[in-house]
Amino acid sequence: MAPRGDSVNEEMRRRSRRRIMRATVELVDQHGYSRTTLSDIAERAGLARGLLSYYFEGKRLLMQCATHRLIHLELSRALAELAPDACPEARLARAIDAVLGVALAHPRVMRSHLALILDPDTGAFVQDPEQQRLGAILQDVLREWGAPDPVAEHAVLRSALMGGCIGVLLPGAELPLPPIRADLFRRYGLAWELGLPPQPGPPASAQPPARS
Numbered sequence: 001m002a003p004r005g006d007s008v009n010e011e012m013r014r015r016s017r018r019r020i021m022r023a024t025v026e027l028v029d030q031h032g033y034s035r036t037t038l039s040d041i042a043e044r045a046g047l048a049r050g051l052l053s054y055y056f057e058g059k060r061l062l063m064q065c066a067t068h069r070l071i072h073l074e075l076s077r078a079l080a081e082l083a084p085d086a087c088p089e090a091r092l093a094r095a096i097d098a099v100l101g102v103a104l105a106h107p108r109v110m111r112s113h114l115a116l117i118l119d120p121d122t123g124a125f126v127q128d129p130e131q132q133r134l135g136a137i138l139q140d141v142l143r144e145w146g147a148p149d150p151v152a153e154h155a156v157l158r159s160a161l162m163g164g165c166i167g168v169l170l171p172g173a174e175l176p177l178p179p180i181r182a183d184l185f186r187r188y189g190l191a192w193e194l195g196l197p198p199q200p201g202p203p204a205s206a207q208p209p210a211r212s
Contacts, residue, residue, distance in 0.1 A: 017055050019045040021066035021130075025109055033063060033112035060116055061126060067113040068130035070106065074098050075137055088144040089188075093195030095141050096161065096184050100177065101196070103165040111169050114162065145188070160184055178203050 023044035027036040038059055042049040056062040078098035079091060086094075103110045117125050127135075138157060139150040147153035164184055167175040182202045185192060192202040 013055075016045075016047060016051065018069075020047065020052060020055060020062065021069045024062055024066035025070050025106065028063070028066075028109050028112055029106055030108075032108050033116075038062075060122055061128065063112060063116060064126060065128045065130045067109055068128060068134050070109065071099060071102050072130060072134035072137060074102050075134065079137070079141070088141070088146065089190055090194050091141050092145045092188055093185065093190045095138060096181070096188075096190075097195040099161045100164055100168065100181060100184075103168055104177065107169055110165055111171075114166060114169070160187065 020041060023041045024036070027040055027044055031040075038052050039049050041062070042052050052062070056065065075095055075098045078094050078101075082090060082094060116122050135154055135158075139154045142153045142157065143150040161184070164180045167180045168177055177198045181198065182192065184190075185194075185202075
């Protein structure tokens with residue numbers, strides 16, 4: 001049997017990484033981060049336990065990568081549903097709704113992710129390949145919207161989205177989605193009806209001002 005080529009090996013590695021990250025999201029969704037072990041993840045992914053260390057340097061980095069992949073896949077799917085001629089405001093609105101939607105659809109995953117990246121004792125924020133893909137998509141959306149510095153504006157948007165996710169997920173003090181969404185839309189001069197509004201109209205006094 002002829003040896004596999006480099007391209008075939010690389011594709012197999014990509015598939016294994018995707019299986020590991022998908023298994024991580026599924027298990028954390030079901031059981032939470034602390035009760036999900038690397039052995040559980042390996043079993044769900046159908047791989048040997050030792051292979052996880054080959055692909056990811058520890059459970060924390062794996063969790064970060066898996067969450068970033070989840071968000072960028074949902075974001076890509078949401079943007080792909082728009083018409084090709086959708087205006088930049090519509091694309092930005094859909095991007096914001098997609099990220100907030102992940103927090104609501106996968107609360108255990110997002111709570112675990114936010115707790116890990118905000119805890120200085122567990123390590124610093126890492127710009128893993130999945131995060132870079134997510135960042136590139138958001139920067140493109142912001143560039144089309146008219147941000148003079150999409151890289152800097154992406155950092156601002158990322159922080160605002162993290163704050164919004166914390167708002168809807170804070171245990172015991174969760175805020176409803178409409179006012180959080182309205183605040184984000186107001187920041188970027190987006191009409192409430194763009195994207196996927198959670199209710200027909202915005203909360204009181206939340207209509208965004210017109211952009212100059």
